Amino acid sequence: MLPSDLDRAVLAGRLLLEEGPTPVLIRGGEVLDVSAVAPTVADLLELPNPAEAEGQRLFSVSALVDRVLASAPGSFLLSPVDLQVVKAAGVTFAVSAVERVIEERARGDSDKAAEIRSGLEARIGGGIRSVVPGSEDAMRLKAALIEDGMWSQYLEVAIGPDAEIFTKSPVLSTVGWGGDIGVRSDSTWNNPEPEVVLVADSRGRVLGATLGNDVNLRDFEGRSALLLSKAKDNNASCSIGPFIRLFDDAFTMDDVRSAVVELVVEGRDNFRLEGESSMREISRDPTELVRQAQSEHHYPDGFTLFLGTLFAPVQDRDEPGRGFTHKEGDIVRISTPRIGALINRVTTSKAAPPWTFGVRALMQNLAARGLLAGRGGGGA
Structure with missing residues (x-):
């Protein structure tokens, strides 16, 4: 799940500790709880230099990996974003x-x-x-x-001059590494969309990148573009993670521009699908997509932006000419060396665990932990 050059990387993410969802930094081989200075990842990214935030040591990175693997899928390592609006760019290749x-x-x-x-x-x-x-x-x-x-x-x-920018998922609804990812139970033609995801603060500063799966229902959107929201926004239909790699001298937007995102899907039926998406072939520069996503909006808690994918699976899975579609139990692995790997198992949106922990629940949890005392309002 971790970058190939972990010793040079600073990562931001969220863990579900006993007291509740907790923002962490991975720096110098250690996992640091930064909730005292940044109760949410959105708060962390508003700091002048998020990578240098002070935190309390929790455990080593190797201990983190052991705890993740020993936990129920998706129960300990959460999606690394919380209050950010989840936006996506489509048809960028x-x-x-x-x-x-x-x-x-x-x-x-x-x-x-x-x-x-x-x-x-x-x-x-x-x-x-x-x-x-x-x-x-x-x-x-x-x-x-x-x-x-x-x-x-x-x-x-x-x-044309205007990119397709849409809202992918509600705040706090995204699934993290290991969690079940949902496809509508009434969809018969669908696929994963492996993408790089940029993470920006309230001022539109892009501070890092992670990976995402913008699950797509080809049958729904193909019938009518007006069904885009039904094709894109369903329970557990968006995964992000495993961590946000923060930009610094060792990892910049140029690394995003040159990234190759690999996809592997393995099914219970022994089907295997492989593909890759080279960011060098993107039609619009990532910074231009960020500009169009920000547009005339204000995002006081920041936003994330899926950059789109080159990958469109056409390999036949069952009958000749029928192409690819998911089956329950598929394992989807999305990876690129400088960020890591995002792994999820496919189920239906109806069968996936319900999304019940929303903004009210988060605020109540942070208040009970004394993490909101004396904190002011939103960003610039």
């Missing part, structure tokens, strides 16, 4: 744009997808890859595609 057009034209029917895919990517894939979104070349490509009757709302956000 050319391949994902093509796949969204396929979903739209197939009307969510996976049987039709292979036929449509065979001709569509050859005609527009290269064109999308070669243009800068919002540029004059992009507008000329748009005009040509409209003339050919091939335009789509997904191509608009792929090469």
